[in-house]
Amino acid sequence: MKKYLGIDQGGSKTAAIVCDEAGNILGVGKAQGYDYGDRTSPHNDNNIRIAAKEACNIAGYKLQDISAVCAGLTEIDWEYEAPLRKERVIKTLGIQDVTTVNDCIIAMHGGPAQPECAVICAGTGLNIAIKRRDGKQITYGYYVTDELQGASALGAAAIQKITKAHAGTCEETMLTRLILEYTGHASVEELLIDMTTKGYHLERRLLAPFVTNAYKKGDQMAAQIIDEFAKGVAKYIVAGMRSLNISGNPLPIVFSGGVLTDTGESITDQIIAHIRENEPNVQQIHAKYQPVCGAVLYLLKDNANENFYNSAKALGLLRTKT
Numbered sequence: 001m002k003k004y005l006g007i008d009q010g011g012s013k014t015a016a017i018v019c020d021e022a023g024n025i026l027g028v029g030k031a032q033g034y035d036y037g038d039r040t041s042p043h044n045d046n047n048i049r050i051a052a053k054e055a056c057n058i059a060g061y062k063l064q065d066i067s068a069v070c071a072g073l074t075e076i077d078w079e080y081e082a083p084l085r086k087e088r089v090i091k092t093l094g095i096q097d098v099t100t101v102n103d104c105i106i107a108m109h110g111g112p113a114q115p116e117c118a119v120i121c122a123g124t125g126l127n128i129a130i131k132r133r134d135g136k137q138i139t140y141g142y143y144v145t146d147e148l149q150g151a152s153a154l155g156a157a158a159i160q161k162i163t164k165a166h167a168g169t170c171e172e173t174m175l176t177r178l179i180l181e182y183t184g185h186a187s188v189e190e191l192l193i194d195m196t197t198k199g200y201h202l203e204r205r206l207l208a209p210f211v212t213n214a215y216k217k218g219d220q221m222a223a224q225i226i227d228e229f230a231k232g233v234a235k236y237i238v239a240g241m242r243s244l245n246i247s248g249n250p251l252p253i254v255f256s257g258g259v260l261t262d263t264g265e266s267i268t269d270q271i272i273a274h275i276r277e278n279e280p281n282v283q284q285i286h287a288k289y290q291p292v293c294g295a296v297l298y299l300l301k302d303n304a305n306e307n308f309y310n311s312a313k314a315l316g317l318l319r320t321k322t
Helices: 042-059 081-093 103-109 150-167 175-183 188-197 204-214 221-245 262-278 291-299 308-316
Strands: 001-009 014-020 025-031 067-072 100-101 119-120 124-129 137-139 253-254 284-285
Touching: 001 042, 001 103, 001 188, 001 291, 014 042, 014 291, 025 150, 042 081, 067 081, 067 103, 067 291, 081 100, 081 204, 100 103, 100 291, 103 124, 103 221, 103 253, 103 291, 119 262, 124 221, 150 175, 150 188, 150 284, 175 188, 204 221, 204 262, 221 253, 221 262, 221 308, 253 262, 262 284, 291 308
Parallel strands: 001 067, 067 100, 119 253, 253 284
Antiparallel strands: 001 014, 014 025, 119 124, 124 137
């Protein structure tokens, strides 16, 4: 029986799963994420090897037992990048049958994918792809601006809001208390001094849950952050549908990524509402599986059978909204 390896490498982590051709997920592995500071860093390839070996070990196999690999990798945004990353994955794993795609494509297959659909995948960053029925597609990649880059953008917007609130140029926000409690600073001024003059590094992506939680509690500044984010994301879907000449179609939109799970439902609802202002027929779908499952489903031709569902559930690979 053939064995397949699925890989998902984003900014926060590298994940891998081993699955047989009957749909049974047999092992899961994890490692650190992609180093955006150095695209050619050997750590990026090494993290793929670590996650893949762990998944194989748990499944009771070796890398040479794997028949095919699908790797969904961040920063495959230009056409020339996929074959370059493919060569590196082949060299890293010693497996010849390798498919490399942008990580938002495997998130689409975690929906699972339909012949014509879109995906909005928000993790550390954000990517958006739209696929037409005939196979033509758009992946936005570097066209997505900084203020929409997933958890990092939401966290950065939260810092801006508490800074403005402290300066008196916007309303007070509960984000101030939440973020100061998280960082252990006594005041916004103290936090800013540490950030600007003392080398204090604050991982903005880790602040994103504070935005969604504050929004649920009625905080107006958090609501502004989410609304501006949602409007910006929606514009890409509307523009892409027009570019592909599928405007007006009942396009399924798959939402995936850590930012859009659990409390992130407030963001997905806002995004879909803004899209429907121009494209009223779009359909909202929350991905059933974690993106790494989409990598294997890519190889299984989207055959998410009962074996696949049951083993994914047992291994904690289902998203909370199914």
